[in-house]
Amino acid sequence: GQNIDQPTEMTATEGAIVQINCTYQTSGFNGLFWYQQHAGEAPTFLSYNVLDGLEEKGRFSSFLSRSKGYSYLLLKELQMKDSASYLCAPGNQGGKLIFGQGTELSVKP
């Protein structure tokens, strides 16, 4: 079966660091994506991990452990515009992404 678990909501302060965790179970795993979705808008690509380890891209980093079925998205130097929903999405060999419900991040001043 396929299952994705991530926290529903998180709150953090502007300038801080926040880590959004995701655990997953999926057959034919072929990498994990993180997407950002602002309210009323389309999801936009943030990161893709296919091998274990940390991928850094500016203020955003993403980590993957395939053996543990675990990933996290790390956001540094939080800005108000980072308030959004963050979607964890493992992919499979068939090119299908399974999206989690998303973590609603609120950044407070």
Next chain:
Amino acid sequence: DTAVSQTPKYLVTQMGNDKSIKCEQNLGHDTMYWYKQDSKKFLKIMFSYNNKELIINETVPNRFSPKSPDKAHLNLHINSLELGDSAVYFCASSQGRTGLSYEQYFGPGTRLTVT
């Protein structure tokens, strides 16, 4: 120069009607998708086409019929609309062939409201 475009952006219609949503991508991608995002924000794959061939067909009522006239277009036709069809429908595209994971580019979404 919009990458993935959808029309219409909003669609309000009555139960029992038939409606279509159109999607076009100018990225030269081989694969296109339709997703449904319900009120609980779950984003679920409905269909995927690769070079006009249907490759993903999730458990979706057969009232929903995708059509891909060419690899840059993927339309979604919905017959006999029901209240439960109310959702935001996103089109997306990605490069690559079946079996390879590439980032997907999403259109702006079509908010469908069935009354």
